[in-house]
Amino acid sequence: MVRSVRRCESASDGANGARRATVGATVRTVAAIGVATILVAPSHALSDPRTLAPSNLLSHSRTLAPSDAPSHRRTLRTIAPLAPSDAPSQRRTLAPLAPLKFDSSRAWEHLRRQVAIGPRPAGSAPLAECRRYILSELKAAGIAAREQPFDAMTPIGTIKMANVIATIPGRRTDRIALATHYDSKLFREFRFVGASDGASSTAAVLELGRVLKARQNDYTIELLFLDGEEAVNTDWHDPDNTYGSRYYVRAARQAGTLAGLKALVLLDMIGDRNLDIRRDSNSTPWLTDLVWASAAKLGYGTGFVPANMAVEDDHLPFLAAAVPAVDIIDLDYPQWHTAEDDLDHVSARSLQMVGDVVLDALPQIEKQLAGTGTRGRGN
Numbered sequence: 359m360v361r362s363v364r365r366c367e368s369a370s371d372g373a374n375g376a377r378r379a380t381v382g383a384t385v386r387t388v389a390a391i392g393v394a395t396i397l398v399a400p401s402h403a404l405s406d407p408r409t410l411a412p413s414n415l416l417s418h419s420r421t422l423a424p425s426d427a428p429s430h431r432r433t434l435r436t437i438a439p440l441a442p443s444d445a446p447s448q449r450r451t452l453a454p455l456a457p458l459k460f461d462s463s464r465a466w467e468h469l470r471r472q473v474a475i476g477p478r479p480a481g482s483a484p485l486a487e488c489r490r491y492i493l494s495e496l497k498a499a500g501i502a503a504r505e506q507p508f509d510a511m512t513p514i515g516t517i518k519m520a521n522v523i524a525t526i527p528g529r530r531t532d533r534i535a536l537a538t539h540y541d542s543k544l545f546r547e548f549r550f551v552g553a554s555d556g557a558s559s560t561a562a563v564l565e566l567g568r569v570l571k572a573r574q575n576d577y578t579i580e581l582l583f584l585d586g587e588e589a590v591n592t593d594w595h596d597p598d599n600t601y602g603s604r605y606y607v608r609a610a611r612q613a614g615t616l617a618g619l620k621a622l623v624l625l626d627m628i629g630d631r632n633l634d635i636r637r638d639s640n641s642t643p644w645l646t647d648l649v650w651a652s653a654a655k656l657g658y659g660t661g662f663v664p665a666n667m668a669v670e671d672d673h674l675p676f677l678a679a680a681v682p683a684v685d686i687i688d689l690d691y692p693q694w695h696t697a698e699d700d701l702d703h704v705s706a707r708s709l710q711m712v713g714d715v716v717l718d719a720l721p722q723i724e725k726q727l728a729g730t731g732t733r734g735r736g737n
């Protein structure tokens with residue numbers, strides 16, 4: 359769960375809590391109320407510039423796009439042929455390789471495999487299976503990875519969790535992290551497979567890793583697969599959430615490696631067929647600007663909309679540690695935390711858009727970090 363519009367809610371937490379208590383006959387109802395809280399901002403928030411414009415509140419009436427099977431979108435990567443004039447005796451110049459592309463059919467397969475595992479809450483055998491899948495895919499891509507196990511103290515007792523940290527060395531040892539959570543939220547009342555909430559971003563980060571492994575990166579790229587983002591309890595109350603990201607930051611600080619982490623790009627819930635990602639006002643503005651500029655350049659303005667909202671997610675522990683961070687998340691997803699967050703409500707096209715945007719923004723992020731030295735730390 360990633361609760362949004364915290365600042366809007368904070369003034370009315372009591373009222374919202376009462377509404378939840380009154381209406382919350384089922385978890386699904388609670389989740390629906392949560393979405394309604396996002397979309398229909400309380401009146402006191404209407405003067406807040408972060409509040410969504412009324413025109414952005416139409417998600418419930420959206421119709422689903424027709425199926426876009428990933429096989430229709432396979433991106434064939436080709437090597438440009440030699441020019442005809444390249445006779446063997448001449449000094450031969452190879453045409454440059456076509457730039458590596460994010461392949462949403464590969465990402466879709468990663469998503470589908472996770473959903474096929476079933477519910478994957480922290481500490482469960484299915485999540486361990488998912489972790490093995492991530493590790494084996496990283497290994498197949500030639501990317502070094504390690505597990506970072508830890509004990510999380512949760513409201514239902516200690517849960518053994520583990521982040522997966524993969525590294526793609528760059529020219530510099532300083533790092534840019536691409537992160538996702540890979541756990542799915544625990545629901546006992548219904549079967550929750552988290553096609554968008556957990557699987558989509560994990561799939562995208564795996565595919566981004568494959569592409570970036572083949573690229574000469576200026577900065578070292580760290581892929582973070584974080585455990586325990588979801589609250590163990592139904593509701594999102596600190597500190598019952600973001601276990602993996604909080605542990606990562608604490609461990610990196612103790613190990614003296616946190617200062618080498620220069621930026622974090624967090625992906626979460628990017629599978630929605632009707633992708634409309636808002637700017638998160640908790641995120642670092644210059645990072646957000648670069649991501650949205652890439653989206654506009656690529657013609658993805660419908661997927662990356664100019665509206666704002668405030669999101670609580672795995673980026674907050676990094677921001678608190680002065681690591682610039684951006685959360686790319688589509689919380690305008692009616693299936694959020696319901697049994698319907700399944701394959702029918704996500705699309706390869708949405709993964710493609712986010713993958714393209716991240717790959718386009720990454721060189722800009724590298725330039726910004728390299729050109730400004732220590733600037734860029736903090737907000």
Ligand SMILES: [Zn+2]
Pocket residue numbers: 359360543555588695
């Ligand atoms: Zn969630």
